Amino acid sequence: MTEHAPTADTVLPADDALNQLSARFGDALQRDTRPGYEGLIVDPDHLVAVATALRDDLGYDYLASATAVDYLGKGDHFEMVYHLCQTSGGPPLVLKAQTPRETATLPSLVGVWPGAEFQEREAWDLMGIRFEGHPDLRRILMWEGFAGHPLRKDWKEAYYEQDQKPFDSRWPGGHVRRAEELVPYGRNVRYPDGFSPEDYEEIAETPQARGLSSLGPGVEVEELATDRLVVNLGPQHPSTHGVFRMSIMLSGEEIVSLKPIMGYLHRNHEKIGERNTFIQNMPFTDRLDYICSLSNNLGYALAVEKLMALGARYQPPTYRAEVIRVLMAELTRIVNHIWAIGFLLNDLGAYFTPMMYVINERELILDFFEAVTGSRMMCNYMRFGGVAADLPERMRSEAQLLNDRVRDVNTMEYLRDLITERLPRAIDQIDTYLTTSEVVTNRCIGVGVLTREDAIATSAAGPVLRASGVPYDVRRADPYSIYPELEFDVACRTHGDVYDRYLIRLDELHQSLRILNQILPRLVDTEGEPIFAGRGGMYSPRVPAGEAYGRVENPKGELGFYVVSDGGQNPWRYHVRAPSFINLTPLERMCVGHKVADVVAILGSIDIVLGETDR
Amino acid sequence: MSDFLRELHDPDIPVPEGIQSAVAVTRLDKLLSTVYNWGRHYSVWPMAFGLACCAIEMIAAASSRYDQARFGMEVLRPSPRQADLMIVSGTVTKKMVVPIVRLYNQMPEPKYVLAMGACASGGGPFKEGYNVVSGIDNFLPVDVYVPGCPPTPQALLHGFITLIKKLDSQNLGNRNSMPWYSRGPSDAVPIPVLGPDIIDPRQLHLIRRYAAQPEPADESAAVEAEA
Numbered sequence: 001m002t003e004h005a006p007t008a009d010t011v012l013p014a015d016d017a018l019n020q021l022s023a024r025f026g027d028a029l030q031r032d033t034r035p036g037y038e039g040l041i042v043d044p045d046h047l048v049a050v051a052t053a054l055r056d057d058l059g060y061d062y063l064a065s066a067t068a069v070d071y072l073g074k075g076d077h078f079e080m081v082y083h084l085c086q087t088s089g090g091p092p093l094v095l096k097a098q099t100p101r102e103t104a105t106l107p108s109l110v111g112v113w114p115g116a117e118f119q120e121r122e123a124w125d126l127m128g129i130r131f132e133g134h135p136d137l138r139r140i141l142m143w144e145g146f147a148g149h150p151l152r153k154d155w156k157e158a159y160y161e162q163d164q165k166p167f168d169s170r171w172p173g174g175h176v177r178r179a180e181e182l183v184p185y186g187r188n189v190r191y192p193d194g195f196s197p198e199d200y201e202e203i204a205e206t207p208q209a210r211g212l213s214s215l216g217p218g219v220e221v222e223e224l225a226t227d228r229l230v231v232n233l234g235p236q237h238p239s240t241h242g243v244f245r246m247s248i249m250l251s252g253e254e255i256v257s258l259k260p261i262m263g264y265l266h267r268n269h270e271k272i273g274e275r276n277t278f279i280q281n282m283p284f285t286d287r288l289d290y291i292c293s294l295s296n297n298l299g300y301a302l303a304v305e306k307l308m309a310l311g312a313r314y315q316p317p318t319y320r321a322e323v324i325r326v327l328m329a330e331l332t333r334i335v336n337h338i339w340a341i342g343f344l345l346n347d348l349g350a351y352f353t354p355m356m357y358v359i360n361e362r363e364l365i366l367d368f369f370e371a372v373t374g375s376r377m378m379c380n381y382m383r384f385g386g387v388a389a390d391l392p393e394r395m396r397s398e399a400q401l402l403n404d405r406v407r408d409v410n411t412m413e414y415l416r417d418l419i420t421e422r423l424p425r426a427i428d429q430i431d432t433y434l435t436t437s438e439v440v441t442n443r444c445i446g447v448g449v450l451t452r453e454d455a456i457a458t459s460a461a462g463p464v465l466r467a468s469g470v471p472y473d474v475r476r477a478d479p480y481s482i483y484p485e486l487e488f489d490v491a492c493r494t495h496g497d498v499y500d501r502y503l504i505r506l507d508e509l510h511q512s513l514r515i516l517n518q519i520l521p522r523l524v525d526t527e528g529e530p531i532f533a534g535r536g537g538m539y540s541p542r543v544p545a546g547e548a549y550g551r552v553e554n555p556k557g558e559l560g561f562y563v564v565s566d567g568g569q570n571p572w573r574y575h576v577r578a579p580s581f582i583n584l585t586p587l588e589r590m591c592v593g594h595k596v597a598d599v600v601a602i603l604g605s606i607d608i609v610l611g612e613t614d615r
Numbered sequence: 616m617s618d619f620l621r622e623l624h625d626p627d628i629p630v631p632e633g634i635q636s637a638v639a640v641t642r643l644d645k646l647l648s649t650v651y652n653w654g655r656h657y658s659v660w661p662m663a664f665g666l667a668c669c670a671i672e673m674i675a676a677a678s679s680r681y682d683q684a685r686f687g688m689e690v691l692r693p694s695p696r697q698a699d700l701m702i703v704s705g706t707v708t709k710k711m712v713v714p715i716v717r718l719y720n721q722m723p724e725p726k727y728v729l730a731m732g733a734c735a736s737g738g739g740p741f742k743e744g745y746n747v748v749s750g751i752d753n754f755l756p757v758d759v760y761v762p763g764c765p766p767t768p769q770a771l772l773h774g775f776i777t778l779i780k781k782l783d784s785q786n787l788g789n790r791n792s793m794p795w796y797s798r799g800p801s802d803a804v805p806i807p808v809l810g811p812d813i814i815d816p817r818q819l820h821l822i823r824r825y826a827a828q829p830e831p832a833d834e835s836a837a838v839e840a841e842a
């Protein structure tokens with residue numbers, strides 16, 4: 001266990017903060033008294049001062065998440081919600097600032113927590129809140145020139161049918177009505193009234209829209225004319241791990257400034273999530289970080305369970321359900337980390353050979369997932385209050401390739417073999433062949449260093465944060481499920497370079513195996529126990545009004561779901577704090593001063609997945 | 616008679632008995648097509664181009680368990696200039712469709728498009744999203760659709776086999792079947808523009824007509840009026 005036990009049981013963080021700060025700020029700082037809500041509401045004029053005090057005096061040095069909610073028809077204001085944490089552990093403190101919908105302006109907190117940079121840009125892009133003092137307030141997921149701010153409640157997409165699902169029949173009067181028929185273009189597009197395509201000048205690709213000033217941050221103006229070269233990397237590039245794009249400004253070979261350009265996989269997760277019912281969002285969470293669908297499920301289930309716990313008739317998940325959840329989450333971590341290591345080697349030039357080996361191991365775990373959940377990748381397995389199905393007794397392969405042996409094995413035997421024999425061997429193999437390889441050490445040691453202070457300030461999470469010397473792991477800092485009773489160490493390394501980020505994944509693989517070894521006997525002991533608390537409620541849970549922030553330690557970092565319910569069947573606001581997205585905030589700091597060839601290695605060591613970055 | 620000879624042989628032309636196992640008589644265009652198709656049959660080079668979740672299964676298909684190399688398809692080319700198959704492996708967003716169309720235009724003929732998964736085929740689970748294109752076939756001609764979300768690697772392999780069958784059926788003697796040998800360059804797909812929403816240059820007349828005036832109160836009426 002960590003030495004920092006959470007203080008939640010005794011004093012709520014909000015009360016504690018209020019007691020200490022109320023003398024200084026008086027009425028500018030108030031408790032959020034709405035039923036189901038928690039935290040503090042601060043007057044926008046004092047936001048920066050309160051934030052600074054929280055950071056410097058109370059130790060809330062880490063901004064976990066920042067997002068906006070549109071309370072249209074419920075007070076008609078935007079509310080910016082910040083979740084602040086102490087890197088020493090403990091539950092988050094929720095800080096809120098409200099602004100009327102007409103003005104929609106708030107002071108920026110980038111000066112206090114640089115990690116707010118991308119999150120505030122996202123709030124500007126999708127919600128249309130202006131942040132005064134933000135160094136670079138541009139759209140981030142949509143393109144410059146896009147009409148409107150799509151997450152506002154009164155903004156309707158082209159295929160808009162109704163505010164909430166389930167929709168009315170698409171088969172009214174005996175003939176099907178397709179979404180395409182709702183728009184005159186027969187496509188998913190709509191244009192502002194009076195729009196004339198002839199007069200339109202595209203601004204999405206101008207240098208301003210890409211955030212490139214001729215000089216990088218902190219560069220002194222020199223009179224000598226040096227040519228700077230702008231290199232565009234992505235969105236189609238084999239080493240950007242998907243459709244990620246960067247505009248890199250070079251002086252010679254050296255990187256002067258680097259601007260990520262994202263949104264190429266922005267699939268409107270949150271807008272769709274607010275139309276969906278609570279349970280309908282579960283399969284969508286699979287598609288966030290599509291390598292780790294099961295632990296995404298867990299994070300969302302935790303968030304909604306937190307909300308449900310506000311109500312009267314809530315039953316927490318059974319013990320067996322928790323055991324299975326941890327089993328799935330840790331297997332997912334193994335899948336993710338070996339995949340990340342394989343891909344890092346791809347980026348370093350060992351094209352596809354290490355990948356072949358790790359995919360082999362991954363396939364074994366996916367076979368297990370398929371047997372339990374019915375799907376290899378998109379498992380859609382967790383439910384509110386449990387899991388969807390128990391482990392089957394035997395694992396049979398239904399569809400076989402010619403060279404597959406017919407498989408019909410006992411599931412527990414398969415699992416035991418996997419955890420105690422097969423995976424440790426595979427991880428040792430990775431260790432033996434890669435860790436001391438000259439290619440890896442030469443290209444990784446000392447490259448892309450992120451200091452401890454920068455890592456905390458820029459809200460880096462997961463392996464990136466821990467490789468920089470911060471032993472922060474949500475499983476210990478703010479425990480959930482049955483992690484408190486499991487023995488494992490929080491891996492931590494101190495150099496903050498690409499090599500340490502590689503090593504930390506190896507460390508975590510070993511820790512995951514350690515956890516899985518403790519899970520095995522628990523699985524046997526709980527055999528036959530129910531996997532679901534209570535009956536019914538699985539598909540239409542009763543979710544009282546309120547807000548909740550569910551956080552899990554995903555393989556890539558802290559994954560948080562901020563869910564606001566108004567008591568209905570659908571979330572009023574559904575926000576994902578995506579580790580891949582926020583971990584990109586320090587990318588520029590890591591890259592400046594390095595050669596352009598190091599960018600792919602640094603990016604590979606952060607380990608992003610675009611489904612989650614762009615959502 | 617070997618499979619190859621049997622395939623080559625034109626059944627309308629009689630061959631004397633006794634030499635049937637060794638002789639195939641055929642028309643010139645059929646001979647050329649068969650040899651030509653046989654040549655490219657095992658050397659389709661897909662473009663290394665992952666869009667979303669489906670790309671992970673595409674990578675799995677290239678791994679040793681599924682072994683896409685059996686079809687001669689293991690050479691994933693990062694450059695569109697060297698590729699003849701574009702696997703659209705994932706959700707096509709409005710922002711991304713611009714580079715996709717550019718990449719397609721850069722591929723040399725003959726080129727094929729395989730829409731992998733529900734998203735690329737028709738928008739998939741994210742179809743209603745404001746930044747999602749309901750299927751790549753709104754912009755590019757698609758040869759093979761592979762259903763699934765994501766399609767398993769087996770399904771993708773089946774898609775490859777389907778594509779190879781299509782390849783085999785193309786005939787040099789028929790202009791429509793191999794348009795890249797007709798005179799003049801083939802037309803490039805017009806590149807969409809990122810405006811207030813994505814603007815497809817092929818829809819300009821519709822945009823002029825409907826966006827210039829306020830939307831009619833009943834949207835379906837507009838569609839009917841057009842029809």
Ligand code: SF4
Binds near residue numbers: 731
């Ligand atoms: S079809 Fe499914 S798996 Fe494939 S990209 Fe779309 S959401 Fe992802």
